[in-house]
Amino acid sequence: MSLWLRISAVLTLIALALMVWSVIVPTPLPVMLAMTVGQGIGTAAFAIFGWVVFKDLTRKRRERRDSLQNIAASRDSLQNIALTKDEP
Amino acid sequence: MGFDLLAAITIGFAAISAVLVLWYLLRRPLLTRATKVVLLFGIGLLPIGVATTGNYAGFEATKQRRFCGSCHVMTPYATDSGDPKSTTLAARHGRNAMFGDENCYTCHADYGMFGTVKTKLGGLRHVYHYVLTYHDMPLEEARKTIHIRQPFKNETCMHCHSTYTPGFGAVPDHVSALERVRTGAVSCASAGCHGPAHPFTKDLKEVE
Numbered sequence: 001m002s003l004w005l006r007i008s009a010v011l012t013l014i015a016l017a018l019m020v021w022s023v024i025v026p027t028p029l030p031v032m033l034a035m036t037v038g039q040g041i042g043t044a045a046f047a048i049f050g051w052v053v054f055k056d057l058t059r060k061r062r063e064r065r066d067s068l069q070n071i072a073a074s075r076d077s078l079q080n081i082a083l084t085k086d087e088p
Numbered sequence: 089m090g091f092d093l094l095a096a097i098t099i100g101f102a103a104i105s106a107v108l109v110l111w112y113l114l115r116r117p118l119l120t121r122a123t124k125v126v127l128l129f130g131i132g133l134l135p136i137g138v139a140t141t142g143n144y145a146g147f148e149a150t151k152q153r154r155f156c157g158s159c160h161v162m163t164p165y166a167t168d169s170g171d172p173k174s175t176t177l178a179a180r181h182g183r184n185a186m187f188g189d190e191n192c193y194t195c196h197a198d199y200g201m202f203g204t205v206k207t208k209l210g211g212l213r214h215v216y217h218y219v220l221t222y223h224d225m226p227l228e229e230a231r232k233t234i235h236i237r238q239p240f241k242n243e244t245c246m247h248c249h250s251t252y253t254p255g256f257g258a259v260p261d262h263v264s265a266l267e268r269v270r271t272g273a274v275s276c277a278s279a280g281c282h283g284p285a286h287p288f289t290k291d292l293k294e295v296e
Contacts, residue, residue, distance in 0.1 A: 002119065005127070009109045012131045016102045019135075019142040023095045026149030027158040028215055035146060042135050049131045053124055 001052055008048035015042030094148070098141040105134035150211065151193040153182070159214075161222045161230040165286055166192065177277070177285040186248070195285070199247055210237075231289055240285075242269055245276045 018038030022030040108130030117123050157166025169178035169191055182191040198206040222230055256262050268274040277284050
């Protein structure tokens, strides 16, 4: 996950460089590159970031759910043990 | 380069974004909620701001005469129309404050609802032709080869010169050709009228 996030960060820096270049040197090549490649790379970087965050959130939610299920299961088993001991 | 506010905002957003992203790359913090928020700004919101202001600045830059003249084949056109001593139609319009540094765009842009879009698409066609045909062509050869794609529309002239003002009607030639001018049957830039805006690109016979 962190590798993808680093890729996303590097892509962002490339996109920013292209877009700033077009502002500093407003000639056809930089302007066209910024509006096509620059924005494409920037969009890809943001999409990767969104995907990483989504995966991280779903992983954490799954872990929390699993943990709650484990707690419930251990509580049930403890109750069963208690009931068994109470039996004559 | 004319350093305007929009360019400054674009560069400012980009600088902040770069700092946030570099902080992540160098420090490599855990992906906590705080890190996500920082990266949301660094990778998402600020670059979107850079793209928005940068696009606008880019579109404005494409209207500048300097931009049009940055392809070598357009240099004589841009130089002449910005020359304060030139007497060509293009230069006389360029000296008008309403045209100024955007005189190429003001005259060659399409008007109407989709005028800007059509003009930008036309600009892409220019780039296509330049890259494939004119990039390595000597200026003297290009001067003879390059021509306007469609006849210059009178509508463009009439955007400012409405043909309804008393001053326009005071010119006898305008009165005699009025309907033909309005319908486009006679071009304002024809040899018998005001002549081509860039006469140095025409053969003498054509101008006469």
